[in-house]
Amino acid sequence: MIQTESNDMAQQKEIVTLTVREALRDAMAEEMRADKTVFLMGEEVAEYNGAYKVSQGMLDEFGSKRVIDTPITEHGFAGVGVGAAFGGLKPIVEFMTFNFSMQAIDQIVNSAAKTLYMSGGQMGCPIVFRGPNGAASRVGAQHSQCFASWYAHIPGLKVISPYTAGDAKALLKAAIRDPNPVVFLENELLYGVEFDDVSTDPEHVLPIGKAKIARAGSDVTITAFSAMVGKALEAANKLAEEGIDAEVIDLLTIRPLDTETIIQSVMKTNRIVSVEESWPFAGIGSEIAAAVSEEAFDYLDAPVTRVAGEDVPMPYAANLEKLALPQVEDIIAAVKDVCYKG
Amino acid sequence: MAKKKTQVSKEQALEYYRQMLLIRRFEERAGQLYGMGLIAGFCHLYIGQEAVVVGIQSVLSDKDSVITAYRDHGHMLACGMDPNGVMAELTGREGGLSKGKGGSMHMFSREKNFYGGHGIVGAQIPLGTGLALAHQYNKDGGLCVAYMGDGASNQGQVYEAYNMASLWKLPVIYVIENNQYGMGTSTKRSSTGKNYYSRGQGWDIPGEKAEGMDLTVIREAAQRAVDHVRSGKGPYILEFDTYRYRGHSMSDPGNYRSKEEVEGVKVNRDPIDCFKAHILKDYNVTEDELKLLDKEIKAIVLDSVEFSKTSPEPDPSELYTDILVESN
Numbered sequence: 001m002i003q004t005e006s007n008d009m010a011q012q013k014e015i016v017t018l019t020v021r022e023a024l025r026d027a028m029a030e031e032m033r034a035d036k037t038v039f040l041m042g043e044e045v046a047e048y049n050g051a052y053k054v055s056q057g058m059l060d061e062f063g064s065k066r067v068i069d070t071p072i073t074e075h076g077f078a079g080v081g082v083g084a085a086f087g088g089l090k091p092i093v094e095f096m097t098f099n100f101s102m103q104a105i106d107q108i109v110n111s112a113a114k115t116l117y118m119s120g121g122q123m124g125c126p127i128v129f130r131g132p133n134g135a136a137s138r139v140g141a142q143h144s145q146c147f148a149s150w151y152a153h154i155p156g157l158k159v160i161s162p163y164t165a166g167d168a169k170a171l172l173k174a175a176i177r178d179p180n181p182v183v184f185l186e187n188e189l190l191y192g193v194e195f196d197d198v199s200t201d202p203e204h205v206l207p208i209g210k211a212k213i214a215r216a217g218s219d220v221t222i223t224a225f226s227a228m229v230g231k232a233l234e235a236a237n238k239l240a241e242e243g244i245d246a247e248v249i250d251l252l253t254i255r256p257l258d259t260e261t262i263i264q265s266v267m268k269t270n271r272i273v274s275v276e277e278s279w280p281f282a283g284i285g286s287e288i289a290a291a292v293s294e295e296a297f298d299y300l301d302a303p304v305t306r307v308a309g310e311d312v313p314m315p316y317a318a319n320l321e322k323l324a325l326p327q328v329e330d331i332i333a334a335v336k337d338v339c340y341k342g
Numbered sequence: 343m344a345k346k347k348t349q350v351s352k353e354q355a356l357e358y359y360r361q362m363l364l365i366r367r368f369e370e371r372a373g374q375l376y377g378m379g380l381i382a383g384f385c386h387l388y389i390g391q392e393a394v395v396v397g398i399q400s401v402l403s404d405k406d407s408v409i410t411a412y413r414d415h416g417h418m419l420a421c422g423m424d425p426n427g428v429m430a431e432l433t434g435r436e437g438g439l440s441k442g443k444g445g446s447m448h449m450f451s452r453e454k455n456f457y458g459g460h461g462i463v464g465a466q467i468p469l470g471t472g473l474a475l476a477h478q479y480n481k482d483g484g485l486c487v488a489y490m491g492d493g494a495s496n497q498g499q500v501y502e503a504y505n506m507a508s509l510w511k512l513p514v515i516y517v518i519e520n521n522q523y524g525m526g527t528s529t530k531r532s533s534t535g536k537n538y539y540s541r542g543q544g545w546d547i548p549g550e551k552a553e554g555m556d557l558t559v560i561r562e563a564a565q566r567a568v569d570h571v572r573s574g575k576g577p578y579i580l581e582f583d584t585y586r587y588r589g590h591s592m593s594d595p596g597n598y599r600s601k602e603e604v605e606g607v608k609v610n611r612d613p614i615d616c617f618k619a620h621i622l623k624d625y626n627v628t629e630d631e632l633k634l635l636d637k638e639i640k641a642i643v644l645d646s647v648e649f650s651k652t653s654p655e656p657d658p659s660e661l662y663t664d665i666l667v668e669s670n
Contacts (some may be wrong), residue, residue: 039479065479068510070506071502071505071506071509073502073505073506075468075498075499075502076468076471076499076502076503076505076506077468077502077506078468079465079467079468079469079471079472079499079502079503080468080469080471080472080475080503080506081472082468082469082472083409083457083468083469083470083471083472083473083474083475083476084472084473084475084476084479085472086457086469086472086473086476087407087457087472087473087475087476087477087480088476088480089475089476089479089480106462106465107465107468107469110461110462110465111460111462111465111469115448115450115458116664116665116666116667117443117664117665118440118443118444118445118448118450118458118459119440119444119448119449119450119458119664120438120439120440120441120442120443120444120664121441121663121664122440122450122451122452123450123452123457123458124667126667155665156665156666158666179667180666180667
């Protein structure tokens with residue numbers, strides 16, 4: 001179980017410990033109880049209880065009309081989901097993994113994201129595309145890719161990628177309630193991890209577009225999202241032993257990116273390291289580097305530094321896979337570089 | 343003999359004639375405005391295919407939804423959308439149905455249940471299937487008509503949609519407007535098999551092919567499809583043999599087909615001429631009545647042209663609106 005530092009937990013009714021998997025399920029189930037137009041569709045979501053058991057028990061509670069097993073046909077069912085959203089429903093479309101969303105990306109980008117604009121504001125598309133994103137473990141190049149940068153590129157989409165179970169629940173609920181298309185990027189390796197920060201209040205949601213300070217610090221800013229927040233926090237704890245006090249920002253939302261929180265932090269620490277699992281080229285770190293250069297250039301005491309996945313397709317071999325992904329040591333090394341303590 | 347559902351009064355017959363003629367005259371003017379540089383980009387005219395959409399729409403009810411691809415002006419007019427709004431969208435003006443931000447291929451009307459207007463060939467078919475899912479989910483008694491061309495009929499997502507629509511018995515009619523050419527490629531060069539309607543067989547979806555230049559024939563086929571779908575039996579496919587007189591878009595000179603071929607259709611199968619002959623003969627419609635209609639339509643179209651020229655360009659601030667719905 002991972003203990004979190006949360007600012008507002010004392011104000012909440014009841015906080016429990018749950019896995020990310022359970023928290024996501026509770027988020028969907030609570031919203032489906034509250035709003036009859038919300039439904040879940042995807043491969044294996046119903047009778048199999050979810051390929052990763054995220055929708056455990058939902059078929060039993062809501063029935064096959066609202067928890068719909070689809071054929072293996074991502075392009076088609078993503079389009080069906082978008083059409084249903086045009087028709088007034090609020091679909092949650094699960095991709096077994098976001099790797100398969102590439103089959104459907106035309107419907108996400110051209111149909112879901114652009115239609116509001118192309119219709120002069122008439123045709124909203126309240127839909128959530130969700131599922132595991134990024135590398136799992138030893139599944140090779142075609143099943144280990146982070147799509148944060150891909151979807152964050154698109155005006156008309158919101159992109160969320162939380163780390164803790166409590167944030168996952170509160171943000172998925174916000175995504176379902178949001179009148180826009182939202183891409184909700186989960187992480188397979190986090191599904192089974194317990195966090196002590198899950199609110200049981202059905203009305204508790206977090207605002208989309210707001211990052212959080214996962215660990216306050218004064219010497220250097222580290223930004224991360226999803227599983228990399230865990231790595232960043234681990235690095236921060238080790239750095240503290242060496243006298244470097246790092247501030248870790250959990251981005252939570254990738255688009256719209258909360259640059260204000262990042263800039264405020266950099267104005268305090270004067271140094272920033274961006275951590276992300278995906279490739280460096282045109283990545284989220286590139287965007288953060290641009291934002292910091294534009295808005296806090298005079299505050300920087302060191303170059304903006306990126307820690308990212310290696311610029312290669314994901315290898316299968318255990319040692320190569322480890323080399324391809326950002327590790328705690330890589331974050332520590334980058335932080336020491338920007339603190340000139342290498 | 344029992345009266346056929348598709349038998350119509352003189353007033354209705356005149357209304358169908360009026361709708362077809364409105365589409366033709368509207369499209370002719372749009373072509374002219376394109377030539378004058380007032381309309382730009384892609385502009386796909388529906389001239390020649392008018393009977394298909396007018397025939398189908400004539401058997402639908404207000405609760406039904408419609409979606410199509412990019413050759414969509416005729417569908418919008420047949421759905422009752424304002425010609426001024428359509429023409430002003432073509433000229434990219436504030437008064438356009440999408441405030442000038444969509445263009446020829448992207449117009450919508452929630453009020454008229456018209457869901458676009460989509461520029462990606464075939465994408466409208468899963469979308470329409472999703473609209474049908476919403477009809478079924480909401481139990482509102484409506485169905486969706488999803489139009490496509492012979493070109494879209496070779497897209498994989500069409501068959502993904504067929505599968506789900508049949509599996510879930512969704513209330514959807516797929517209408518294939520087979521105008522014989524997907525852009526410059528004839529159906530013979532693009533497609534195996536003789537027909538597109540029969541491609542639903544693998545998914546147990548019934549279908550039929552009919553003459554697409556004869557409004558009466560189209561209405562009868564459409565009524566069979568509607569009866570099937572409304573009875574809860576799931577999707578139905580209609581294929582219509584039709585023909586577009588103009589190029590694929592305005593930049594297409596149409597060198598892939600002979601002048602004789604095009605003229606042959608215009609002379610022998612023109613949907614408006616055929617229907618005109620029918621109503622003159624069978625409904626005692628007079629030439630004077632038709633002249634009056636011509637005049638009325640000319641006025642509507644000229645109004646739309648005037649509106650599309652005088653409506654201002656969108657305010658620069660519109661660049662940044664309608665990207666996201668603001669949350670409460």
